[in-house]
Amino acid sequence: MGTIVNGINGGISGKTGSVIGSSWKSINYLKGLYKKSNKPATEEQLITQARFKLVMRFLLPITSYLQVGFGQKKADRLTPLNAAFQFNLPLVIQGTYPSFTLDYSKMRIADGAFYLGPPRAPVYADEELTVSWDMTNNDIYKTADDDGVYIICYHPDQDEFLAPASVPTRSAGTVTFGVPTHLLGGEVHMWIFMADRKKKRVSKSSYLGLIQLS
Structure with a gap:
């Protein structure tokens, strides 16, 4: 080209x-x-295609999150989706062909130097997930009460994503959102990251673990 x-x-x-x-x-x-x-196709080509397909299949449904989380990464040359793909591809593939799987603990939904604060363990109760975070502002990173808090969950059995209906702010300190009936009894992987109001400064995402919905 x-x-x-x-x-x-x-x-x-x-x-x-x-x-x-x-x-x-x-x-x-x-x-x-x-x-x-x-x-x-050679075996090497098939392996490459399988790796690409697995990572891209995970990232495509969350493009709106990647637009924030990777929106500032090589923005003059790459779309946020492609930036996230290039970042994650070397990190998240595990297993051997043709049985590749994703290591969700290494998956990055956002990457940056903005202040996130120490992550807190999510809580599941009464068909709802609750996530809390540090509300303290950091003068060095110039954080603010209206920084956005982005939370997303992935249910591997149903191959579906789950998130709060709206983006809470740093000053809220916590958010609770319901789990649809058809996802109950399974488990979800969860991530959190923060960005300033203009979505120009972004933290790296933090993997909050695997949460049982039962």
Whole structure:
């Protein structure tokens, strides 16, 4: 793939001969046309495809969270989804092909240097999850009461995500949200991270563990 510098005719858009011109974030690109191969994939290619598919399948449904959590990572070159994919791919795959699984404890939903504070263990009771966090502001990191607190859960058996209906603030100190009936009796992995009001400064996410919903 080549990058085009605007000339007197500007960038190329669409198919031109054997190449396709496109633009992303004001950067013009030239890409060769895809050529379908009749050769069977090698084992190495199958392994790579399986790894890519497993990680991307997890990340795609939580794109809105990644837009905050990875929105500042190589923003001039990568989408938040691709930044999260590149970050997590070397870390979260475990097992051997074709039985790869994800190590959820290593999965990062956000990455940054903003202050999160020490994580606290979630509590499940009466079909509700409660998550609490440190409300204390940090002068060095310039945290504020209206910093957003992002919480997300993943139910592996049902392959579903669960989160509070709205984003609480640092000053709230806690949030409680219900668990749908069809998820009860299982277990969820949970993560938390924080971001300032403008979503420009973001903490790294903290894995809160595996919580039994029973």
